[in-house]
Amino acid sequence: MEPESFFTKNTKAALKHDPPGEWMPPVPDHSIPLNAGYPAHSLVPYEEMNEAVKDLIEEEKDLPFQYLGSKKVNTVKKFVRERLAERGVVLLEKEILVTAGAIQGIDLIARTFIDRDTWIVVESPSYMEGLETFRNYTDHYITVPIDENGMQTEELEKTLKDRKEKNLPMPKLVYTIPSFHNPSGTTMSIDRRRHLLELASEFDFLIIEDDAYGELYFGERPTPIKAMDSGSRVFYIGSFSKIVAPGLRVGYVAARSDLLEPLAWFKKDLGHPFAEATLGSYLSQTDMKKRFEMLRKVYQQNCKTLISSLEKYMGDIATWKNPSGGYFVWVHVPGVDTSKILNEAMQAGVAYVPGKHFFVHEQEGLSYLRLSFSYVSREEMVTAVEKLSQVIKKHIDQ
Numbered sequence: 268m269e270p271e272s273f274f275t276k277n278t279k280a281a282l283k284h285d286p287p288g289e290w291m292p293p294v295p296d297h298s299i300p301l302n303a304g305y306p307a308h309s310l311v312p313y314e315e316m317n318e319a320v321k322d323l324i325e326e327e328k329d330l331p332f333q334y335l336g337s338k339k340v341n342t343v344k345k346f347v348r349e350r351l352a353e354r355g356v357v358l359l360e361k362e363i364l365v366t367a368g369a370i371q372g373i374d375l376i377a378r379t380f381i382d383r384d385t386w387i388v389v390e391s392p393s394y395m396e397g398l399e400t401f402r403n404y405t406d407h408y409i410t411v412p413i414d415e416n417g418m419q420t421e422e423l424e425k426t427l428k429d430r431k432e433k434n435l436p437m438p439k440l441v442y443t444i445p446s447f448h449n450p451s452g453t454t455m456s457i458d459r460r461r462h463l464l465e466l467a468s469e470f471d472f473l474i475i476e477d478d479a480y481g482e483l484y485f486g487e488r489p490t491p492i493k494a495m496d497s498g499s500r501v502f503y504i505g506s507f508s509k510i511v512a513p514g515l516r517v518g519y520v521a522a523r524s525d526l527l528e529p530l531a532w533f534k535k536d537l538g539h540p541f542a543e544a545t546l547g548s549y550l551s552q553t554d555m556k557k558r559f560e561m562l563r564k565v566y567q568q569n570c571k572t573l574i575s576s577l578e579k580y581m582g583d584i585a586t587w588k589n590p591s592g593g594y595f596v597w598v599h600v601p602g603v604d605t606s607k608i609l610n611e612a613m614q615a616g617v618a619y620v621p622g623k624h625f626f627v628h629e630q631e632g633l634s635y636l637r638l639s640f641s642y643v644s645r646e647e648m649v650t651a652v653e654k655l656s657q658v659i660k661k662h663i664d665q
């Protein structure tokens with residue numbers, strides 16, 4: 268029996284790529300995981316969740332364990348609607364689909380809108396699991412570079428005009444992480460956000476705005492692209508992973524209902540009603556504005572520590588941009604292939620994500636690496652950066 272012969276064309280094409288998660292080998296216990304894009308242990312509200320679960324079960328008995336039994340799942344949608352309205356995104360209830368994490372939202376959009384011959388636009392670099400998901404559906408990418416003001420929409424415009432002139436296939440979707448980008452930490456300027464919307468209308472494409480880090484700003488709060496989306500071309504994707512707990516697997520997609528509805532054909536009931544009800548119970552007991560303020564303060568301070576460690580230990584060998592929110596600092600180490608020295612760095616006690624995994628064309632990212640300031644303690648961060656600098660210096664000196 269040849270398993271291959273049973274796979275769909277799509278599966279065969281998808282399986283030509285690396286398996287999911289292949290980009291990060293196991294991190295040894297003694298290594299400080301600056302690779303991890305997780306919330307810090309102390310910032311996961313497990314005690315409050317304990318209360319939320321107890322109250323939920325006391326109040327509703329078996330209901331949260333039924334397929335769609337608990338009314339508390341509606342609290343999640345209500346929270347999303349109210350919070351997004353404060354950020355300028357006014358939505359009807361039918362314009363929100365709660366998903367099993369942001370990543371299910373990305374997957375459902377991809378399944379619904381991408382054929383194997385569909386072209387899509389991604390930023391260069393981009394979120395590696397987003398890329399992994401899109402690769403399950405297509406291998407046709409237009410990549411747009413990022414600078415300190417986010418996606419270079421002027422470059423996108425040039426590319427689109429050029430493709431149109433040459434009668435080349437035009438993209439159907441643009442995937443962007445406009446605020447506190449993973450991995451680059453950059454934020455798209457308001458002018459470019461407007462420009463992207465203009466291009467969407469001129470060249471007739473849809474936009475996926477992945478705003479997983481949108482609440483975690485250190486200074487100015489960015490305006491979501493969706494808030495300016497008068498043509499209803501934007502799928503806005505949000506997540507509770509970075510602001511409450513990733514293991515709940517709760518996120519959402521917001522879009523005009525006729526674009527959103529088909530996603531439900533594929534989602535069916537493959538969400539997490541118990542996790543959603545627990546989150547609903549937690550949200551109704553928590554002052555989330557206060558929580559967001561607390562998270563911003565802690566992450567901003569963490570970020571300062573990471574940046575000052577980089578200045579102290581790597582100022583002469585690397586460059587980086589100071590992020591104004593999110594979880595990550597994107598470091599450029601000219602002349603070093605960061606994927607080749609990862610094992611040595613992990614043996615020396617520090618892990619990071621090699622830059623190449625964030626690129627469609629991997630060679631563009633060889634001399635980059637992503638560090639996270641969300642997960643480990645500030646003391647560990649300083650130690651980790653010192654260790655990393657020692658490993659890198661050995662390779663620069665050679």
Ligand SMILES: Cc1ncc(COP(=O)(O)O)c(C=O)c1O
Binds near residue numbers: 369370516
């Ligand atoms: C840009 C971006 N989008 C989506 C996700 C995944 O979110 P979720 O845990 O809700 O699937 C992440 C997590 O790292 C992310 O960085």
